[in-house]
Amino acid sequence: MYPDSLEKLIACFRRLPGVGERTAERYALMICDEDEEDVAEFAAALVDVKQKLTHCRICGNLSEGEECGICADEKRNHRQIFVVQSPKDVIAMEKTGEYHGVYHVLNGLISSTKGILPEDLNINELVERAGNAEEVILATSATMDGETTAMYLSRLLQAKCPDVLVTRIAHGLPSGGMLDYADEITLTHALVDRRKV
Amino acid sequence: MYPDSLEKLIACFRRLPGVGERTAERYALMICDEDEEDVAEFAAALVDVKQKLTHCRICGNLSEGEECGICADEKRNHRQIFVVQSPKDVIAMEKTGEYHGVYHVLNGLISSTKGILPEDLNINELVERAGNAEEVILATSATMDGETTAMYLSRLLQAKCPDVLVTRIAHGLPSGGMLDYADEITLTHALVDRRKV
Numbered sequence: 001m002y003p004d005s006l007e008k009l010i011a012c013f014r015r016l017p018g019v020g021e022r023t024a025e026r027y028a029l030m031i032c033d034e035d036e037e038d039v040a041e042f043a044a045a046l047v048d049v050k051q052k053l054t055h056c057r058i059c060g061n062l063s064e065g066e067e068c069g070i071c072a073d074e075k076r077n078h079r080q081i082f083v084v085q086s087p088k089d090v091i092a093m094e095k096t097g098e099y100h101g102v103y104h105v106l107n108g109l110i111s112s113t114k115g116i117l118p119e120d121l122n123i124n125e126l127v128e129r130a131g132n133a134e135e136v137i138l139a140t141s142a143t144m145d146g147e148t149t150a151m152y153l154s155r156l157l158q159a160k161c162p163d164v165l166v167t168r169i170a171h172g173l174p175s176g177g178m179l180d181y182a183d184e185i186t187l188t189h190a191l192v193d194r195r196k197v
Numbered sequence: 198m199y200p201d202s203l204e205k206l207i208a209c210f211r212r213l214p215g216v217g218e219r220t221a222e223r224y225a226l227m228i229c230d231e232d233e234e235d236v237a238e239f240a241a242a243l244v245d246v247k248q249k250l251t252h253c254r255i256c257g258n259l260s261e262g263e264e265c266g267i268c269a270d271e272k273r274n275h276r277q278i279f280v281v282q283s284p285k286d287v288i289a290m291e292k293t294g295e296y297h298g299v300y301h302v303l304n305g306l307i308s309s310t311k312g313i314l315p316e317d318l319n320i321n322e323l324v325e326r327a328g329n330a331e332e333v334i335l336a337t338s339a340t341m342d343g344e345t346t347a348m349y350l351s352r353l354l355q356a357k358c359p360d361v362l363v364t365r366i367a368h369g370l371p372s373g374g375m376l377d378y379a380d381e382i383t384l385t386h387a388l389v390d391r392r393k394v
Contacts, residue, residue: 001239001288003261004248005242013303015231018222031246032259032284034212039247043240044207045202050200050236062229064200071245087229088222091198097281 006032030162048144058065058129060122068103070102077101085141085151101137104129109145109151118140118152121123124129126153127160135165142171203229210233249324255326257319258303259284267291267299274298276331280323282306282338290336298334301326306342307349315349323350333363339368 002010008027013024033130055061056068063069070076070090080101084090090103106121130136138153140146150168155165171189173182182190199207203225210221228236252258253265260266267287269272277298281287303318327333335350337343346372347365354363368386370379379387 001283001291003250003259005245006259009242009246012242014227015227015239017227017237018223023215026215027289029283030212030214030248031243032250036247038212039243042212043243045206045209045376046228046236046240046243048202049206049225049233049304050233053200053229062203063198064202086226087199088226091222125312171310 014120082137111145130161139169308342308344327358336366351381
């Protein structure tokens with residue numbers, strides 16, 4: 001219905017996560033109204049990201065150099081490794097300002113429904129690093145796939161690096177969460193993992 | 198927090214309508230995972246839209262040529278003009294398959310809050326076209342700005358082209374709409390504009 005070039009741009013926007021036909025149309029029509037300069041900048045930013053970004057060879061996080069800023073930082077504790085699913089999680093944790101170790105980004109989770117196997121993830125590198133670590137903190141999400149991955153990793157690490165302390169981040173009532181709104185699994189976790197005050 | 202090139206892409210996505218920090222991050226991280234080819238295609242589509250698309254010199258709709266497909270179509274009734282705010286509305290109406298006249302795209306609405314004046318819109322061209330038309334159908338949205346624009350246009354057209362029939366699309370209960378869910382203004386319209394069955 002739209003001119004060809006616009007239809008093509010709508011199709012590109014539709015590939016973004018959670019974007020349907022209507023939203024893609026809205027985005028594309030806004031691009032039509034933008035200055036040519038701004039659109040050229042957007043196009044350049046897309047190409048740039050693919051050309052400049054790579055994965056840190058140590059932790060797997062997104063990085064513009066061979067090593068990311070965190071792995072290259074000598075002030076951080078390189079014997080404590082915080083294992084997450086994606087680069088987003090690194091940013092979320094860094095925002096707390098409470099963690100001073102390093103990270104390991106799996107770039108995915110083991111998933112039977114999506115057919116993602118352990119060998120598709122950045123796991124071999126984790127086992128290698130874990131040999132020199134004191135603690136590996138498993139911080140995958142509290143979802144089905146996140147728990148499966150954490151379980152798999154904890155067994156693997158305990159078998160391959162028996163001297164390493166393997167921990168899992170705490171599960172329980174979120175800050176500001178009301179007891180009667182929490183689901184049963186969250187409440188069960190909160191009860192089982194209770195601690196002395 | 199993210200590498201520079203990624204931060205820049207996130208900022209570009211944030212300019213899209215309704216996109217906040219989280220969504221822009223999600224989009225940008227998906228781009229990191231896409232094939233280089235697909236991303237290059239996306240970048241090219243952005244540039245293409247700005248280079249190829251222009252406004253139809255007759256109706257103001259988006260078009261790849263000087264005249265859009267609808268204005269160039271001799272089978273359509275060129276003496277009936279359906280006036281809308283944006284190219285999206287043309288597509289919505291074309292999907293009904295019930296309209297066989299031509300369009301006029303204002304590319305905006307008169308708005309006191311956004312400071313958009315009649316001279317910012319594609320209105321002079323409408324007055325020129327209306328001189329040769331039988332009917333001008335005002336089909337701006339049933340919002341405050343849409344009603345203001347329709348009111349302005351109806352007065353202007355009646356003054357400048359007194360022979361033209363100026364109509365407004367019907368307002369009332371939407372198809373599938375339940376009476377007790379409709380707001381008061383909609384119900385008032387539905388009552389006032391009732392017709393003999």
